[in-house]
Amino acid sequence: MPSLEETTQKIRETAKKALADGKAEVVIGYKKGTYPLSTAPFFARTPEDCDQLIWSNFARINLANYLPGRPGKVAVVAKGCDARSIVGQVAENQFHKDNLYVIGVPCTGMVDNNLIAAKEQRPYRDYSETLDTITLKGADFSTEIKKEEVLRRNCRTCANRTPKTADELVGPEVPGAQADDFADLKELHSKSPEERMEYFKDLIKDCLRCYACRNACPLCYCPVCFVDETRPQWLGKSTDPMDTLTFHLLRGLHCAGRCTSCGACETACPVNIKVREFNRITEETVMDEWGYEAGLSWEQKPPLTVFQPDDEASFIK
Amino acid sequence: MPEYIVEENALKDFLQSISKGRVLLSPQGVGDKCQITETTPDKVTLNFTNTHISPKTLFFPQTEWLMSFQKDHSKPHPYVYQDLGDKAKSAVVFGIRPCDAKGLSVSNKVFQNDRFTDPYWKGKYESVIKVGLACKDPFPQCFCVAMGGSPYGATGLDVLAFPSEKGLGLKPITDEGAKLLAEANLKEADLSSELKSQEEAAIKAQGIPDDYSPIDHRGLLNLFQDPQWQSIAENCLNCGVCTFICPTCHCFDIQDEENSEGGVRMRNWDTCMSWLFTVHGTGHNPRPSKTERVRQRFMHKLKYIPMKQNGDRGCTGCGRCVVLCPVNIDIRSVALRMSTLNMQKQA
């Protein structure tokens, strides 16, 4: 695989070319963050801007989130999961394919900062990264951590690392992706309905209802989310556990057949809630029922948006 | 007022003494994922960075029931709100950080001032004696000095504790703090020079602070109309994480929840980053886009609050929002941009 620096160079060249060729007025990518182990979304409009674009193991936020409703021609840097979200947005008429240029980055996974925090508690003000390692630099120590050991949960099970629908790939395909067998859900399925209820209640017990998970999600583009409706008000606004659970269950269902496990929700959550758990279950159900994975090709139609006369659908008579 | 010293093996006795007849509150948990909760002297630790979200929850819980009412006409006072009472308990908090104590003192002036008093805040804020813990080795995310504070700052505290060579140093700040320490039968010690040199070293360790003072001198409209709010807003998700975890953010929403028998009036944290925060019944929204909302957050913290509170800022440099913003919108960069007269394109 190319190094982070090589990919960075390639992204910059591609971005400049997309601007020069009139394929885009703005390139949405990542730039270096202002504190260790972070990146920030960056909107490059000039060749000089493009020189700030980078590639990193911390390019976690899904930039497809910035597409719905954006006017003009846009190029966007996308990992495998992000490119799938973009396909979904186009299928759902949230963005016109003609105005889009997808710069695909074959991805070897992104890092979960909480896993790093668990490995190194001493304070550090500086760090460096390669495609396979993260090095934390404190006042009197330097700790090297293998990326393999601190990958985000969603990246561990990812079977679509290469963004195959991209207009251009900035590197070779990532070899060796295995089909997702949903092994991470086995334990949950072994639980009784009551145990599962307990599990979910416990999962969200620290939830602040800030909705960062929703706002970071490329699927949650509704102009008014059901939790924000006031006439009628569907949901209470307090920290009542049932209201909080209702938010998560409904959001999970709204994302059924659409979620690409990009992990933006979990990355955004300030209190480390495994928000994706709700979506993961619907992802599996949609796979079981329709053999469907979201956003793999421009042709496929999301199963919950189409009707076929031979649909089983015994509940509709 | 004299300083006192508590030797390491006497810490438990000291905590026992100050929590006699009071609840003891202290940061509990692992690493930076801790929160101030009720605890016992043997569980208190000095080994933590800061609480994961700010300790404002002590005085300003995310959801607080204010009043209740019932609809049954056969019972007395139907449809009349009944005060649910103040749940304030006499307590001592040990280990609040200077940035948070200062941040809560900013909120205190919002909840209690010459115009009105919020009884729910007042009851809780005033029944808690605040023993702060100075930051001998400031953490990478801290910038309290740049915001006009100090790792040894005492604003909003009754007592400042700090790790001295001889044990735990204690400096009384208020009369209430002095009384607390006097009653604990402690050894007096002159620690003023040690305190001074520790503070200087800690300030130095934070690095040369950015100078945000030009914001105080720049005109309000000048700052307000700056086109650069748009580029900050372009990144922002309007998620509100930054406001929920902040020690000085204090905005709330009042809601009534009812069923066929009755209901409660409650207040919940709200956030200026949400469009719902300002939308009117007519549908008109005076802060219609992310740009106005982002501007409000930073202008409120760095311009409006200082104008109303004699220069004290609505940010105390705890660094939580810097670490937890999903898209790395960094208040230090924003403050720096507000400080430079010709705001340059967002770097």
Ligand code: SF4
């Ligand atoms: S889910 Fe897959 S494509 Fe997305 S960041 Fe993880 S490894 Fe990369």
Ligand code: SF4
């Ligand atoms: S981001 Fe986390 S805390 Fe906020 S609403 Fe989602 S799950 Fe709850």
Ligand code: SF4
């Ligand atoms: S946490 Fe960051 S993205 Fe969220 S509202 Fe605050 S500044 Fe915007």
Ligand code: SF4
């Ligand atoms: S604005 Fe950010 S750094 Fe400042 S006090 Fe609030 S959370 Fe802390």
